[in-house]
Amino acid sequence: MIRILFLGDVVGKSGCAKLKSDLIKQKEIKKIDFVIVNGENADNSGVGLTKEICEELFNSGVDVITTGNHVWDQKNLMEFIDKEKRLLRPKNLFEPAPGKGFEIFEVDKNFKIGVLNLMGNVFMKKCENVFETSKKFIDQHELKKHYDFLIVDFHGEITSEKNAMGHYFDGKATLVVGTHTHIPTNDTRILENGTAYQTDAGMCGDYDSVIGMNKKNSLNRFMKKNSNKHFPATGDATLCGVIVDCNIETGLALKVENYIFGKHLKNT
Numbered sequence: 001m002i003r004i005l006f007l008g009d010v011v012g013k014s015g016c017a018k019l020k021s022d023l024i025k026q027k028e029i030k031k032i033d034f035v036i037v038n039g040e041n042a043d044n045s046g047v048g049l050t051k052e053i054c055e056e057l058f059n060s061g062v063d064v065i066t067t068g069n070h071v072w073d074q075k076n077l078m079e080f081i082d083k084e085k086r087l088l089r090p091k092n093l094f095e096p097a098p099g100k101g102f103e104i105f106e107v108d109k110n111f112k113i114g115v116l117n118l119m120g121n122v123f124m125k126k127c128e129n130v131f132e133t134s135k136k137f138i139d140q141h142e143l144k145k146h147y148d149f150l151i152v153d154f155h156g157e158i159t160s161e162k163n164a165m166g167h168y169f170d171g172k173a174t175l176v177v178g179t180h181t182h183i184p185t186n187d188t189r190i191l192e193n194g195t196a197y198q199t200d201a202g203m204c205g206d207y208d209s210v211i212g213m214n215k216k217n218s219l220n221r222f223m224k225k226n227s228n229k230h231f232p233a234t235g236d237a238t239l240c241g242v243i244v245d246c247n248i249e250t251g252l253a254l255k256v257e258n259y260i261f262g263k264h265l266k267n268t
Contacts, residue, residue, distance in 0.1 A: 007259075009040060034105070036063065066088050068180055085103050149251050244256045
């Protein structure tokens, strides 16, 4: 059995600090073989990420970093992403774009893990049709032929689009998990044909906030009072995501559970 941990969007300094202080120990406790993190909000500003932050996350025990609509908010990432295969951007960004949206990685037990990064079309930055991109991908790639397991990060705004993508990949991926909304959903399950699914993984950040951003400033912005540009909350972070136990024979999910570790949220 291979056990994979997927963690939702890392937000600002507090999210990075929590990964740095606890991820390696958590991997040992939970017997995790491979870690994927969405890092698109990891910069101190709460949007984008940098080469230096990527290296810090890798040194903290992260194997692969996925992204989303904020991938280019820190401009120095464009050159780095072309060189670093462990850093992905949404595959359905309009081409040509730096970097890749899909890569295959090997784990110590000589298994291959495919990681696919997609971005939704509804209420998001314009990109190619995500279902057309997914169809092309499925036509060209096959579970247990091109890789042993496939993890899909669907970075999207609305639950229906994420639900649809989960069913589209059912039986063709090990796990489909949503990112972007920063709130963990309580629908962790294995779909009819064996793919693990959760609509949103949540975030790795301070939950005493408005989706990771300073709550006082966010309230002022909603109430149209004096406020600054959004900036991250800096309290103790909680790590949120999904753990999937992978069937070595089929590449599908044996078991899936939501993962929450930190101060403000608890596993139910």
